[in-house]
Ligand SMILES: [Fe+2]
């Protein structure tokens with residue numbers, strides 16, 4: 001499964017044997033590069049960036065590191081190796097051979113699933129395009145660009161599926177993916193969280209910690225798909241997603257570290273004093289966590305969903321680690337808990353497990369986010385500081401699903417409109433908080449130097465030394 005880099009479009013799918021598909025993708029390629037020039041990282045055209053590029057899709061040793069101009073990054077089409085004799089592992093087609101072609105009756109549904117996933121990839125690049133101008137270090141700038149080029153490649157992955165399996169409709173969707181713009185009033189990206197701004201590096205790290213983790217769970221569920229090309233594409237994308245989440249988790253950890261160091265050095269927990277010292281106080285970090293967690297939680301959709309049920313029953317989208325679960329893989333007669341507001345109480349109810357699959361995937365993601373938060377909490381713990389980060393209640397600040405019409409506090413109390421209005425500024429970033437965080441954002445671009453509000457990383461990318469020149473500006 002080595003990757004052929006001698007072709008115009010690097011690939012491991014023997015693209016040259018399918019001239020029609022190759023031509024269609026070569027036709028799409030200039031449009032993609034135009035989109036990158038227009039909407040990719042601001043002012044980055046001349047930079048040489050120390051990036052990793054996939055050289056093989058095998059689990060070990062797929063990355064190669066070198067200086068690359070992002071515009072010349074070898075975006076291409078990489079699928080995980082085929083599993084010989086792979087079967088459909090869940091739903092009503094359980095046990096049948098996995099589909100190599102799109103089944104006619106699921107064509108429009110599969111296309112929608114692929115387009116919705118594909119749309120998030122360029123959206124995040126657009127959301128993050130100004131961040132390079134305020135990077136806290138060359139190390140961080142390089143990590144941002146690595147995430148950006150890989151999200152660009154994820155778009156390629158989805159467009160390949162559209163072109164290879166959905167004919168003319170697929171090609172039109174490929175064009176539309178380059179035409180929508182994050183936050184645009186007339187032609188926005190499909191999902192709300194991908195139309196939010198990522199205005200500062202704290203938001204970027206929260207986004208890659210929390211929202212890229214949603215990406216992980218969506219891709220993992222699609223990696224179970226009975227449509228084998230989708231499964232193989234998503235399996236390779238997941239290997240890249242791990243680095244994005246690392247960037248987020250370690251980025252926030254370094255901010256927490258820096259703040260805890262300042263708290264100890266100056267023997268203070270006072271937010272105003274800490275802001276005077278130019279670090280981000282822990283309660284402000286908690287507010288950003290609350291915001292990104294709740295907005296991303298909405299991406300899983302309604303707790304009870306007939307769409308989710310039919311995606312599963314039809315073998316299109318599985319559960320997280322479907323094949324490791326020990327049950328009938330059809331969910332006949334089984335139930336799953338969810339929460340709902342009744343009067344002014346939140347009560348646990350049970351629904352048919354098949355209709356509660358969005359909630360189940362959200363719960364898998366919540367557990368994973370919680371594990372990361374627990375790792376963050378070791379930093380104040382070690383420093384002898386009492387503050388601990390917590391995840392807000394699942395119903396907090398939700399716009400989609402059963403909590404949409406309600407105001408829920410982080411600790412799970414049902415609030416009146418008046419109480420919410422009075423208190424929500426304690427829980428979500430205010431204009432003032434955002435202005436403060438923005439005021440810290442200034443470009444630090446000297447090798448080995450870091451902005452005052454973030455600690456250096458414990459080790460460099462690819463074991464490079466602390467003062468390594470990750471980006472050359474030319
Ligand atoms: Fe992605």
Ligand SMILES: [Fe+2]
Nearest residue numbers: 212215241244
């Ligand atoms: Fe990602």
